[in-house]
Each structure stands twice: as structure tokens, then as C-alpha cells.
Amino acid sequence: xxxxxxxxxxxxxxxxxxxxxxxxxxxxxxxxxxxxxxxxxxxxxxxxxxxxxxxxxxxxxxxxxxxxxxxxxxxxxxxxxxxxxxxxxxxxxxxxxxxxxxxxxxxxxxxxxxxxxxxxxxxxxxxxxxxxxxxxxxxxxxxxxxxxxxxxxxxxxxxxxxxxxxxxxxxxxxxxxxxxxxxxxxxxxxxxxxxxxxxxxxxxxxxxxxxxxxxxxxxxxxxxxxxxxxxxxxxxxxxxxxxxxxxxxxxxxxxxxxxxxxxxxxxxxxxxxxxxxxxxxxxxxxxxxxxxxxxxxxxxxxxxxxxxxxxxxxxxxxxxxxxxxxxxxxxxxxxxxxxxxxxxxxxxxxxxxxxxxxxxxxxxxxxxxxxxxxxxxxxxxxxxxx
Numbered sequence: 001x002x003x004x005x006x007x008x009x010x011x012x013x014x015x016x017x018x019x020x021x022x023x024x025x026x027x028x029x030x031x032x033x034x035x036x037x038x039x040x041x042x043x044x045x046x047x048x049x050x051x052x053x054x055x056x057x058x059x060x061x062x063x064x065x066x067x068x069x070x071x072x073x074x075x076x077x078x079x080x081x082x083x084x085x086x087x088x089x090x091x092x093x094x095x096x097x098x099x100x101x102x103x104x105x106x107x108x109x110x111x112x113x114x115x116x117x118x119x120x121x122x123x124x125x126x127x128x129x130x131x132x133x134x135x136x137x138x139x140x141x142x143x144x145x146x147x148x149x150x151x152x153x154x155x156x157x158x159x160x161x162x163x164x165x166x167x168x169x170x171x172x173x174x175x176x177x178x179x180x181x182x183x184x185x186x187x188x189x190x191x192x193x194x195x196x197x198x199x200x201x202x203x204x205x206x207x208x209x210x211x212x213x214x215x216x217x218x219x220x221x222x223x224x225x226x227x228x229x230x231x232x233x234x235x236x237x238x239x240x241x242x243x244x245x246x247x248x249x250x251x252x253x254x255x256x257x258x259x260x261x262x263x264x265x266x267x268x269x270x271x272x273x274x275x276x277x278x279x280x281x282x283x284x285x286x287x288x289x290x291x292x293x294x295x296x297x298x299x300x301x302x303x304x305x306x307x308x309x310x311x312x313x314x315x316x317x318x319x320x321x322x323x324x325x326x327x328x329x330x331x332x333x334x335x336x337x338x339x340x341x342x343x344x345x346x347x348x349x350x351x352x353x354x355x356x357x358x359x360x361x362x363x364x365x366x367x368x369x370x371x372x373x374x375x376x377x378x379x380x381x382x383x384x385x386x
Contacts, residue, residue: 051137052140056184061186062249062253063185067184067185067190068221069222073223073224074222074225076132076133076226077134077226078130078133078144079130079131080128080130080144080229084128085230087126091125095123095125097157099157100157124145127144127168127171128145129172130144134184139169139182140176145166146164146166151163151193162240164191164194164196166189166190166192168188168189169182169184170188187248188249190242190243191243191245192224192241194238195238198370201239203369203370203373205221205222207339207365207372209221216326216333217250217255217362218250218254218365219246219366220243222241224242246353246364247261247284247353250364251285257356260285260294260353261284261351262282262283262292263366264281264282264348264352265282265348269343271299280347281295293359294352298321298322301317301322321359322361323361337368337371338372339371341370342365350363350366
């Protein structure tokens with residue numbers, strides 16, 4: 001699994017070993033640790049004969065050392081039937097138009113390009129059934145689909161097949177009962193970030209590490225070489241960042257389990273007064289409440305008339321609805337790392353996780369591929385000279 005080639009050779013790269021975590025106070029150390037994990041070449045090993053994985057359950061603890069190592073690059077193979085692959089391509093064409101047909105991707109060809117314009121809401125691509133191989137293990141009947149907003153739309157339209165993915169290991173449990181509540185070494189879902197608009201392929205990893213070091217809950221990540229076989233043998237799709245799914249295991253390891261998890265996106269996600277709309281707060285995990293009452297309570301607390309009449313009372317109400325200390329810590333770190341594709345500039349790329357008992361919300365950052373850049377987040381401030 002720990003295999004790679006030189007990333008600098010046409011971005012076909014992978015890994016090597018850099019042991020040790022980024023130092024809490026050193027961006028330079030964080031960069032060098034992650035960079036060395038990618039740029040140093042190592043032996044490319046052929047895939048081993050695969051064996052079907054035994055059953056697992058939600059009680060299986062997430063194996064972070066195996067799935068999210070800090071000193072090696074994984075390999076994941078996705079095997080899809082040719083007819084299924086064709087259906088996936090047809091679905092993408094229906095959603096985004098012809099592959100490579102329009103909209104060049106900002107920042108891929110040269111610096112100075114404008115940031116991507118806002119995109120109209122588009123339904124998620126359809127789920128498809130695939131086989132996932134990891135070392136000598138085979139996970140059959142896995143749900144896979146392409147994911148993302150601008151990263152998906154602009155890559156597809158520019159003719160870039162290195163698209164982001166989402167994997168769900170019990171998505172087809174109704175059709176295949178033996179996969180019910182199945183876990184991939186303790187993980188029910190995983191995402192593969194393509195590094196859209198990040199030539200360094202480091203931003204997602206480093207930024208998440210910095211958030212967690214500061215005490216802000218954030219997904220674990222790992223570098224992963226992805227191969228896709230849609231009938232003609234394994235084809236190398238590129239070096240991806242494997243990212244933990246918030247509602248799957250971030251909740252339960254970094255935050256209390258059992259509460260609702262919301263993914264905000266849209267006008268209401270600005271929290272402007274009078275803007276609340278359920279459609280802007282996708283309920284990713286219902287928890288015990290299965291409603292939007294924690295979000296509504298935050299709206300009410302934020303816009304309470306006590307803000308001007310009695311500020312201490314207003315602050316107390318706000319702190320009951322939102323973990324304000326963690327939010328302010330997130331805000332400070334977000335500014336320091338210049339994470340421009342986040343709340344404040346765009347009303348998305350964060351989650352709200354409700355405590356299962358109190359309903360108080362915790363802010364969790366997501367999708368950091370445009371951090372550590374200039375004032376658009378598009379172009380390198382992250383360089384070997386950092």
C-alpha cells in the first residue's frame with residue numbers, strides 16, 4: 001500500500017516516509033513533513049491477489065493508523081463494470097454537459113485566473129455499485145459516486161477525469177443484505193478529494209492538521225493513489241487525499257455521537273436575519289432529534305433583541321446554542337491560513353454538529369483545498385520556500 005512515484009513528474013506521484021507530526025507552532029515544519037511524504041519516490045509494488053473481506057459492524061472501532069497513516073501513501077483500486085461506468089458518464093453528461101465541453105478550470109493553466117463563478121444547485125451524481133480493493137482485501141457491492149460542487153463541475157467541463165469520489169460501504173444493503181452496517185476498518189463512508197486547484201496537493205492535509213492542533217474538530221486525511229478499472233484494467237487516476245466523513249466518524253471520536261449533523265450551503269448558511277431555509281441545511285445525520293431545531297435556536301439566539309438591550313444576556317443565549325469558543329478558534333485559524341473558500345466569503349464548506357443532549361452546535365471545517373493561498377486562495381503561497 002505504501003507505494004509512489006515522483007509527484008513532480010507530471011503529477012503522477014505518490015509518497016514516501018516522513019515520520020512525525022507537524023509541529024504545533026511551525027507552518028514550515030508542517031509543510032516539509034507533508035511535502036516529503038509526497039515528493040520522495042519509493043518502490044512501486046504490483047497489487048497483490050485480493051481476498052473477500054470478512055463481515056464487520058458499526059461496533060468496529062475506526063482503525064486510524066491503518067486508514068489514515070501519517071508516513072505513507074495508500075493505494076485504493078475501484079473496479080466498475082463497463083456498463084455501470086457508461087451509466088455514470090451519461091449521468092454526469094446529463095448534469096454538467098459534455099465532458100470537456102466548456103468552462104476551463106480557473107488556476108489550472110496559469111496564475112492570474114479569476115475564481116470560479118457561483119454555480120446553480122445541481123443534484124448529486126447517482127450512486128453506482130463497485131468493488132473496492134485495498135491491499136489484499138476486496139470490498140464488494142460498495143456504493144460509489146462522484147461528489148463536489150465547483151471541483152466536480154469545472155474538472156468535468158475542462159476534460160479532467162480526476163474527479164472527487166465518495167465511497168459508502170453499506171449503500172446497497174437492501175440489495176445485498178450481507179453488507180448491512182458494513183464498515184471499512186471501522187469507517188462507513190470515505191471521500192477522495194482530487195486536489196482541485198491545488199497544484200501542491202498539500203493544502204487539504206496540512207490545513208486539517210492545523211485545525212485539530214488548535215482544538216478545532218476536523219477530518220483526518222491521508223494521501224492515496226487511486227486506480228480505476230472500468231473494463232480495461234487498472235488506470236491510474238492520480239494522487240488523492242482520503243478524507244474522513246464528518247457524520248460518519250468525526251462525530252463519535254472528536255465530538256459526541258448521536259446528534260444531528262447539518263451541511264450548510266446557500267443563502268441561509270450566511271445566518272442573515274430572516275434567511276432560514278431547511279434546504280440550506282442538509283440533514284446528513286438525523287440523530288435523536290431528526291429536525292432543524294438546533295439550527296433554528298442558533299438563528300433565534302443570534303438575532304435576539306437582547307444583543308443591543310442586554311449584551312451579556314445575548315452572549316449567554318448564543319453560547320447555549322453554539323460552541324462559541326470553538327467557533328472563534330476556527331475563525332482565527334481560518335484567517336491565519338487564508339482559507340478563502342469558506343464562511344465569510346462563501347456560505348459553505350462547514351458542518352454543524354449538534355450535541356445529542358443539549359443540542360448545542362459545534363462548527364466543523366470542511367474542504368480546505370483553497371487554503372494557504374493568496375487573497376483568492378487560488379495560487380501558491382504554499383511553496384518550498386515557506
